[in-house]
Amino acid sequence: MAREYINIKELMEFNPDIRDMEDGNQLSMRHPQCPAGDDGRQVLFIKKAGAKHLAFCHHCSQKGILTGEQTFIRRGGQNLLIEKDLHLPPDLTFNRSEQPVEHIAWLHQYGITLKVQREYEIGWSENWGRTILPVREYKDGKLLAFQRRNVLRGDFGPKYLTTRLAHIKNPVFKARGPHLGNALVLTEDILSAIKINEAGHYAWSLLGTYMTNSVVDEIALAGFDDVIIWLDDDNEAVRRSQKVMRRKIKQIADVGVMRHGDLGIRENDKSDPKIFTPNEIRTAIAGKLV
């Protein structure tokens, strides 16, 4: 697939020196997958000008710019990239013939149908080499964030990379309904929220295990009577997050935590909702609401 511009963020994975450049610095490197043919020469030049990185390949004449308005942080098990202006990757594709088998298999394994993929714009970006999961504002459809999930065997980067708008501190993915009752299930990942929604319950994904007070305010405003926290509680860090979330939500609603014992699985098994069938999900939630 043709690349129209040089993705400098992606180049940083090939060459971490780019990230450490200072104003006025310049470096040259090979252009990985240069459309004019990678002949091993270091003809891709990167320059740091103020907060910006500029790139130019003397072989294929492609250019790239990174505006310097992004920052990287890690929180709640997530790698975050923060942007002032957010767009989905221009090469996002929903066409199966342009998607690698790993992407198709990853979605299929959790029962995410083509209809659901279209509905939530879950697709493939060749430029990122990852599955793209957009997060939009429930009411007006505004793009708040998007996640990039690694699915390729050779991708040893973090499981999820999240890019969010600078002023949206805690973007929440809200599945669309229709719904039974008035209970909300909070999940870690987007596919889990979609699965719970398919089972008929309200579900929000926190894109990780971190929840700010702004989310508590949103829950209060939405008027849920019951909240169930259903994360993949396979380690101590997640259990600590569950405790904090429970304490915050307790002030505004009845709150329960889904545990391994509630699901009839072993202590070390994964317990995130996306691995269960809609029937199993309904039974588990019904058990928590009595």
Ligand SMILES: [Zn+2]
């Ligand atoms: Zn090139």
